[in-house]
Amino acid sequence: MSETKKKFLYVNRKAPYGTIYALESLEVVLIGAAFEQHVSLAFIDDGVYQLMDGQDTAAAGMKNFSKTYKALGDYEVRKLYVERESLDERGLKVENLMPVTYEDEDDDYAEKPSLIVVDRAEMSKIIAAQDVVLSF
Amino acid sequence: MSTLHTVNKSPFERSSLKSCLDHVSAGDAVLLIEDGVVGARKGSQFAGALAAKNGACAIYALGPDLAARGMKASDLVDGVKVVDYAGFVDLAAEKSRVCAWL
Amino acid sequence: MSSYEVNGLVAEHDEEGYLKDIHQWNPELAGLIAQSENINMTPDHWEVVNFLRDYYEEYQIAPAVRILVKEMTKKFGKEKGDQKALYALFPYGPAKQACKIAGLPKPTGCV
Numbered sequence: 001m002s003e004t005k006k007k008f009l010y011v012n013r014k015a016p017y018g019t020i021y022a023l024e025s026l027e028v029v030l031i032g033a034a035f036e037q038h039v040s041l042a043f044i045d046d047g048v049y050q051l052m053d054g055q056d057t058a059a060a061g062m063k064n065f066s067k068t069y070k071a072l073g074d075y076e077v078r079k080l081y082v083e084r085e086s087l088d089e090r091g092l093k094v095e096n097l098m099p100v101t102y103e104d105e106d107d108d109y110a111e112k113p114s115l116i117v118v119d120r121a122e123m124s125k126i127i128a129a130q131d132v133v134l135s136f
Numbered sequence: 137m138s139t140l141h142t143v144n145k146s147p148f149e150r151s152s153l154k155s156c157l158d159h160v161s162a163g164d165a166v167l168l169i170e171d172g173v174v175g176a177r178k179g180s181q182f183a184g185a186l187a188a189k190n191g192a193c194a195i196y197a198l199g200p201d202l203a204a205r206g207m208k209a210s211d212l213v214d215g216v217k218v219v220d221y222a223g224f225v226d227l228a229a230e231k232s233r234v235c236a237w238l
Numbered sequence: 239m240s241s242y243e244v245n246g247l248v249a250e251h252d253e254e255g256y257l258k259d260i261h262q263w264n265p266e267l268a269g270l271i272a273q274s275e276n277i278n279m280t281p282d283h284w285e286v287v288n289f290l291r292d293y294y295e296e297y298q299i300a301p302a303v304r305i306l307v308k309e310m311t312k313k314f315g316k317e318k319g320d321q322k323a324l325y326a327l328f329p330y331g332p333a334k335q336a337c338k339i340a341g342l343p344k345p346t347g348c349v
Contacts, residue, residue: 013155013238017157019236044277045155063298071297074305127235128139135236 006129013048014136016066017057022050023065025136030068033075040079041072042123048086051115053098059121060092073102078114085120138163143172144238147182156237157185164226167219169198172215173205176212183213190215198224230235244270256337256344263291263341271339275330283327283339285314290326290340300337 010029016022025041033039043051050066057064072080080100087093100114118126127133147153153175156166160213165232166189168176175182175224186195190213199218209218219227228234241250242257249262255274257263268287272279279287289310295338301309303321311319325333333345 011235013152028247030299032303034304043157045151065298067296067298071293071301071305074301074309120158124161125160127233128137128161128164130233133139133233133235135238 002074005037007040007129008132008134009042009130010133011042011044011127012065013045014052015046015049016055017060020024021136022077025134026065026068027096028134028136029072029077031048031074033077035121036076040081040126041077042126043086044083045086046057046090048090048092048097049081051080051097051100052092055098060093069098069100072100073114076087077113078089078102078117081123081126082115082117083120083123084117087117101106110120137232138165140164140227141166141227142234142236143175144170145235146171147175148235152237153182154185156235157189159235160189160193161226165194165231167196167198167224167227168216169224170176170201172206173197173201176202176216177207178211178213180213184211186216196223196227242267242270242274254338254344255338257341260294260302260341260343266343268339271341275329275335275339277297277335279339280327282318283336285318286310286324286327286332286336290336290342294340294342300342301333301341302332302345303333326347 012025013022022078101111102114103109104112141156143153143156145152195216196219199220241248244266250258307319307321328335
């Protein structure tokens, strides 16, 4: 895969656990990461709930895959765009989201935040700048 | 460099159409398919939102999905164009990317 | 055989030998799974297996081989974080075979 890298955006619009969308998206991102493209994720509408801090699925009897978002940095997925309006509409704040970071190998492995809060107009531009958009 | 957006859910059931319309850029196309076509009906609650985007964007509805639900081109919000499957393919080919709103 | 038995513990596995319930795992069980894979567990093998278990505990996934190599290098140095060395330890694939011994599910994307 030495040809030009393409820009892939995974658009996540569903809360986790109620449906399989969020988990499937995450699995596709991890598998797709092997192809070494420019990958970023967008969290819009209920999708922002995928990044909620303090998810505890023990009583619900489901696998807590929220920890897996923290592995994305290892897979060179370092841009997780979160839509501000989607947070606002749901009464959420950035502080309610879990920290997701990556290690910057060009900066002595400093931990840097992967979450990027953008407004709706910026999100539209991000979508318009992609080669491939995959929706979940 | 524009985008084809598809919406396949009824706006009465999910926010997909609203989200889509909130994220389109000028010059994009929006294609309503499957249950999404019910949002294009004249006089429906979403007619105003669609009409407001029509112009900056082109709005389409998939003919076979309209027909299956007993709707005709004349039932749709003014300016919404009907395309068949070949038209769907043409739209996807002519735009730079496809973004599905599920 | 559809289950492993060690010291009175009966642990079911799938048709490929992966544990059905990762909570049943213990080091003796790992030794038994390794035997069925014709692997003699050495400290080097344990290093990989323990690393995979820690990674899974932290992220709820088994890493892809590429990531395993990268992270092992970071943690244990170049000799350990080497694809060849890892395949020498686990001939059928470090991710696949070592994950089985570690009691983890088959890695995502592994066919």
